[in-house]
Amino acid sequence: LxxxxxxxxxxxxxxxxxxxxxxxxxxxxxxxxxxxxxxxxxxxxxxxxxxxxxxxxxxxxxxxxxxxxxxxxxxxxxxxxxxxxxxxxxxxxxxxxxxxxxxxxxxxxxxxxxxxxxxxxxxxxxxxxxxxxxxxxADGAYRATTYRVEPDASSASYPLAAAAIVGGAVSVRGLGRSSMQGDATFCDVLERMGCILTVGATDTVVMRRRDTPLRGIDIDMSDISDLVPTVAVVATQATTPTRITGVGFIRGKESDRLGDLATELRKLGADIDVQTDGLTIRPTDMLHGARLDTHHDHRLAMSFGVLGLAVDGLEITDPHVVSKSWPGFWDALDEIPARTS
CATH class of the missing domain: 3.65.10.10 (Enolpyruvate transferase domain)
Known part of the structure; x- marks a missing residue:
C-alpha cells in the first residue's frame, strides 16, 4: 500500500x-x-x-x-x-x-x-x-448510512485568508455555524485580525475593507494546528506583531511547520522568530519576491500561494504537492485578484 x-x-x-x-x-x-x-x-x-x-x-x-x-x-x-x-x-x-x-x-x-x-x-x-x-x-459494528461530508474547513482557510490579505469578501458555501470541524474557527481568528465575519446556518463569509488594516494577535493554535502556516502568512501583512503558541508538535508534520515555514518566509524579508512552541511574526514593509521551497508540504505551498497575491515575484517550487489535498488549488487561486496597491 x-x-x-x-x-x-x-x-x-x-x-x-x-x-x-x-x-x-x-x-x-x-x-x-x-x-x-x-x-x-x-x-x-x-x-x-x-x-x-x-x-x-x-x-x-x-x-x-x-x-x-x-x-x-x-x-x-x-x-x-x-x-x-x-x-x-x-x-x-x-x-x-x-x-x-x-x-x-x-x-x-x-x-x-x-x-x-x-x-x-x-x-x-x-x-x-x-x-x-x-x-x-465499545466493541460492536458499523452500519451503512447516507452521510453528507462538510466542505473542508482546513482547505477553506486559504481563500478566506486571501480575503484578509487582498481585501474584499469570500463566501464558503456549506460551511456554517453547525460545523463540527475545529478548523472552521479560522474565520473567528480572521475577525480578531480585523476582518468582518458573517456566519450563517450553512455559509461563512469573511470580508476585509481595504481601508481597514490587519492587526496582529496572540493565539494558542494547539486545537487548529494545521492552520499555522495560513495564520503566519496573514500575519506578515498585519500592522502589529502576532504570537502563535501551543504548536511545538507540528515540527513532525509533512515538514517542520515552524522551522521550515520561518526559513522560507525569511527569504521574502519577513521578520519571524521561532520559539519552542510557536512563532512570532513582526510587521515589515520590506517583503519582496523570492523562490520558496515547499518541503514536500501541501499546506506550506498553499499558504505561500495566497501570500503571492500580495507579494510580487513570489515563486513556489514543487507546486504539484497540493494534489495531496486540493488538486485544483492553483486554478482556484487564479480566480482571486491580486492586490494592486
Whole structure:
C-alpha cells in the first residue's frame, strides 16, 4: 500500500490493516518514511498485531499482520499526533472487548478526535467516550448510512485568508455555524485580525475593507494546528506583531511547520522568530519576491500561494504537492485578484 506523502492515510490504513490476516506492507515516499509512527506501531503490537518494520521501528515501510486480540488497556502520548488516537478509535469497534486508551500526556488537536467520534456515531458506533486522559470505545459494528461530508474547513482557510490579505469578501458555501470541524474557527481568528465575519446556518463569509488594516494577535493554535502556516502568512501583512503558541508538535508534520515555514518566509524579508512552541511574526514593509521551497508540504505551498497575491515575484517550487489535498488549488487561486496597491 503506497501512501505517498499522506501521513493521515498511512496511519489510518496501518490500523485498518491490522484487522486482517495480512501480511500488508505500508510504505510511502522518503519524506513520509522519516515521519514518526512509533506510538501507533507500539499500540498495534500491544493489541496482538505482528508489526515488522523494514528498517527502523516506528517508521515506514512496515509490514502488519492481524488479527488483533484485544488488550485490557493501551497507553500512548496525546501530544504527538491526534492521528494515532483516531486510527485506534476507528478500528476499536472491531476489536474484541473494544478499546480502553489512556493518554500519558494531554491531548492535542482535540477537535479532530471529536470529529472522529461524531463520524463513528453516524455509522452506528456511538458508544465512545473522550476524556482528558482516557478514551473508551465499545466493541460492536458499523452500519451503512447516507452521510453528507462538510466542505473542508482546513482547505477553506486559504481563500478566506486571501480575503484578509487582498481585501474584499469570500463566501464558503456549506460551511456554517453547525460545523463540527475545529478548523472552521479560522474565520473567528480572521475577525480578531480585523476582518468582518458573517456566519450563517450553512455559509461563512469573511470580508476585509481595504481601508481597514490587519492587526496582529496572540493565539494558542494547539486545537487548529494545521492552520499555522495560513495564520503566519496573514500575519506578515498585519500592522502589529502576532504570537502563535501551543504548536511545538507540528515540527513532525509533512515538514517542520515552524522551522521550515520561518526559513522560507525569511527569504521574502519577513521578520519571524521561532520559539519552542510557536512563532512570532513582526510587521515589515520590506517583503519582496523570492523562490520558496515547499518541503514536500501541501499546506506550506498553499499558504505561500495566497501570500503571492500580495507579494510580487513570489515563486513556489514543487507546486504539484497540493494534489495531496486540493488538486485544483492553483486554478482556484487564479480566480482571486491580486492586490494592486
Amino acid at each position: 503506497d501512501t505517498r506523502l499522506a501521513g493521515t492515510t498511512s496511519r489510518f490504513i496501518t490500523a485498518v490493516a491490522a484487522l486482517g490476516p495480512g501480511p500488508y506492507t505500508i510504505d510511502g515516499e522518503p519524506p513520509l518514511r522519516s515521519r514518526p509512527m512509533g506510538p501507533l506501531h507500539d499500540s498495534l503490537h500491544s493489541l496482538g498485531a505482528r508489526v515488522e518494520p523494514a528498517d527502523q521501528w516506528g517508521h515506514l515501510p512496515v509490514t502488519v499482520s492481524g488479527p488483533l486480540g484485544g488488550a485490557d488497556a493501551i497507553v500512548m502520548p496525546g501530544d504527538v499526533s491526534s492521528q494515532y488516537v483516531t486510527a485506534l478509535m476507528l478500528i476499536a469497534p472491531m476489536i474484541r472487548g473494544g478499546l480502553s486508551l489512556g493518554l500519558s500526556t494531554a491531548l492535542v488537536s482535540r477537535p479532530y478526535v471529536e470529529i472522529t467520534k461524531s463520524v463513528m456515531a453516524a455509522f452506528g458506533a456511538d458508544d465512545v467516550t473522550v476524556g482528558e486522559r482516557h478514551i473508551t470505545v
